[in-house]
Amino acid sequence: MNLVNKDTLQEFRIICADLPAPPLFWKDDKGYRHGYESDLGRLLANTLGLPFSFAYHNWADFYPALQADQGEVILCGQGISEYRKTLADFTEPYAIFDEAVMVLRGSTVRSPADLAGKRVGAIANSLNMALAETFADCICVPFGGDSDDVLGDMVQALRDGTIDAFVDDDVALVPLAKEADLAIAFSVPTQNKWGIAVKKGNGQLLAQVNEALAAVKTNGQLEQIWRKWMPSLAYPFGDN
Known part of the structure; x- marks a missing residue:
């Protein structure tokens, strides 16, 4: 064809x-x-x-x-x-995906309300950042994507304590949640179209x-x- x-x-x-x-x-x-x-x-x-x-x-x-x-x-x-x-x-x-929030395992974050006052990362100008901006009173931290591995940058920032959570599509976070120190705090049924x-x-x-x-x-x-x-x-x- x-x-x-x-x-x-x-x-x-x-x-x-x-x-x-x-x-x-x-x-x-x-x-x-x-x-x-x-x-x-x-x-x-x-x-x-x-x-x-x-x-x-x-x-x-x-x-x-x-x-x-x-x-x-x-x-x-x-x-x-x-x-x-x-x-x-x-x-x-x-593809159509929901979004999720990743935290360190043991975090008390379970809902958007728990992110008030916390630093939440996402790729700049993305649908993930648009979702983060809806979480009342959180501090949005944009990641520019100008490095070799922006997802890895967000994971490292979470592990370093530079941010308290980050937002990405669930398809990317489900595999990461298998790591010993990472967990999905909650998901949001946004049904983002790719x-x-x-x-x-x-x-x-x-x-x-x-x-x-x-x-x-x-x-x-x-x-x-x-x-x-x-x-x-x-x-x-x-x-x-």
Whole structure:
């Protein structure tokens, strides 16, 4: 199934972060990239009839890289927010997740009210930060994403006591909660939609990626990789 004109597009380059964030993406010791988003990128490239590659950038550099044509799309944990829609156009969702708050094990935080006066981290300008800003009287601490591992930075800040909690999507925090010193304090059923970002004005590519995404939803391939990597989370596109 070839959905693109190869005279105008030769490769499907996926802008993403080179850091471990299972079950979404991570590399093994041979450098092969595993996970739900990694497999989705391969599926879409195959459906489009194009070779693909990963174009690694720090989180804060995703949209400048897209604007500079250093990749065709961003496929890396991008909740579709009003702010991000000013930076790029987005496909239909390929994932829907709730959000959660991570603390050190033994913390007394059990609800948003318990975060009053506490320092709560989240990635700047993210849906996670938007949620943190709804917690009354907490002190929001933005993480810029300009390092090699922004999730690791938040975990380390929590362990160092620089912050008291941080917000991320539940899919990223469930694996971390298996560590001896970390725990999920509570979850919030926000049902955030994640999409693939395409450079503004490139309506043709947006339509092509949407068509490829619809195809892998319809033929069951998206559900297959969801259940492979995230069997504990309900597949959100059951009616497709």
